Amino acid sequence: xxxxxESSVSRKKSSDSVDEISTFNAENMQNNAKIxxxxxxxxxxxxxxxxxxxxxxxxTGFIFYFLVMAIMSVGLAAKAGFSAHPYFDSWNQxxxxxxxxxxxxxxxxxxxxxDMVHIF
Amino acid sequence: xxxxxxxxxxxxxxxxxxxxxxxxxxxxxxxRSLLKITDEQFSGPPINVVxxxxxxxxxxxxxxxxxxxxxxxxxxxxxxxxxxxxxxNLDFMIFNHRGKAFPLSIDAK
Numbered sequence: 001x002x003x004x005x006e007s008s009v010s011r012k013k014s015s016d017s018v019d020e021i022s023t024f025n026a027e028n029m030q031n032n033a034k035i036x037x038x039x040x041x042x043x044x045x046x047x048x049x050x051x052x053x054x055x056x057x058x059x060t061g062f063i064f065y066f067l068v069m070a071i072m073s074v075g076l077a078a079k080a081g082f083s084a085h086p087y088f089d090s091w092n093q094x095x096x097x098x099x100x101x102x103x104x105x106x107x108x109x110x111x112x113x114x115d116m117v118h119i120f
Numbered sequence: 121x122x123x124x125x126x127x128x129x130x131x132x133x134x135x136x137x138x139x140x141x142x143x144x145x146x147x148x149x150x151x152r153s154l155l156k157i158t159d160e161q162f163s164g165p166p167i168n169v170v171x172x173x174x175x176x177x178x179x180x181x182x183x184x185x186x187x188x189x190x191x192x193x194x195x196x197x198x199x200x201x202x203x204x205x206x207x208x209n210l211d212f213m214i215f216n217h218r219g220k221a222f223p224l225s226i227d228a229k
Contacts, residue, residue, distance in 0.1 A: 023222075025201050028192035035188040046141070046180040050173050053145050055162060068177075075185050086198065087191040117148050118162065 024089070032087050036076060037098055043072050044102025045109050052113025065106045069099055134183030140176035144169050 047068035051061045073095045077084075084091045148165045155162055164170070193200060207213070 023196050024194040025192075025196055028194045028201070031189070032191050032194070035191065038188040039184045042184045043181060046137070046177065046184070049141055049145075050177055053141070053148050053173060054165060054170075071181065072184070075181060079185050080191055086193045086195055088194070113145065117145050118152065 040072055040098040040102050043068055044106040048106040048109030049113045051110045053117050055118060061110055129187055131183050131187045133179050137176045137179030137183060140172055144172040
């Protein structure tokens with residue numbers, strides 16, 4: 001990508017009325033999706049470490065993961081000013097996107113922290 | 121603030137949160153070795169460790185929400201998305217594409 005130009009790449013998105021075609025700034029859409037992904041991944045890891053330290057085993061740990069993800073959803077909605085429209089295509093992108101993506105990282109760091117604190 | 125990729129930026133809040141978590145882990149290890157001496161079961165870390173974990177969680181959440189960067193508007197007609205410069209390689213650009221299906225709206229600001 002050329003470094004000095006500010007042009008934005010647009011992409012077509014057809015909305016419900018036939019005559020109106022709305023476009024979105026794809027570069028900024030990518031930026032927003034990237035921010036959500038980074039935030040959720042980082043909090044999955046931190047949540048895993050905390051679950052390991054607290055000694056959760058079994059279902060309690062997964063409940064803790066969903067609790068952390070739910071709090072992150074609220075935090076991301078607050079970061080967007082509780083209005084999805086200027087920043088995202090739909091609310092699902094803020095609330096649900098990447099909800100399960102961090103689950104494997106969570107389990108990895110959960111078992112890692114549990115082993116470090118409780119077994120060794 | 122210098123412009124770096126989100127994964128390359130660290131914040132004081134995030135580092136502090138991780139330090140709190142490490143200290144809580146160390147405290148829990150010490151607590152467990154104490155339990156081994158008195159031969160009791162581990163039911164949960166002591167209350168000050170739980171407080172420390174909650175504080176570390178809050179700090180890390182704050183870092184997770186603020187460090188990666190701000191949300192940018194995706195609306196094409198908002199003020200911060202104005203096209204202020206043309207690309208320099210105009211000779212290589214082809215305009216015979218589907219963009220002619222867009223409604224033509226010219227509003228010069």
